[in-house]
Amino acid sequence: MDGQEPGDQKQSTADMTVFVQNLLGQMQSRFQTMSNSIGKVHLNCRVLDEMGSRIGELEQSINNLKAEMGVENEPTERTEEKAPATEPPHKDQ
Secondary structure (H helix, E strand, C coil): CCCCCHHHHHHHHHHHHHHHHHHHHHHHHHHHHHHHHHHHHHHHHHHHHHHHHHHHHHHHHHHHHHHHHCCCCCCCCCHHHHCCCCCCCCCCC
């Protein structure tokens, strides 16, 4: 034998068993956390893909409406661009 008492060897084996069980539990917990994260990322990507498709459909609908109105691909003016560069003077002045 290696010079250990039989009781010490049993305690050492029990300690090692507890250590390994704890380690396996931690590994399983981390694996589950990573799996959940991967699932969320996959779900987010799917949602973004669906949004992209809907935006594409919306753009196509807008282009179809423009074509029906005879406005084909003209740039739209923004209301901010229509505002005058300077404010008119107040009546008080």
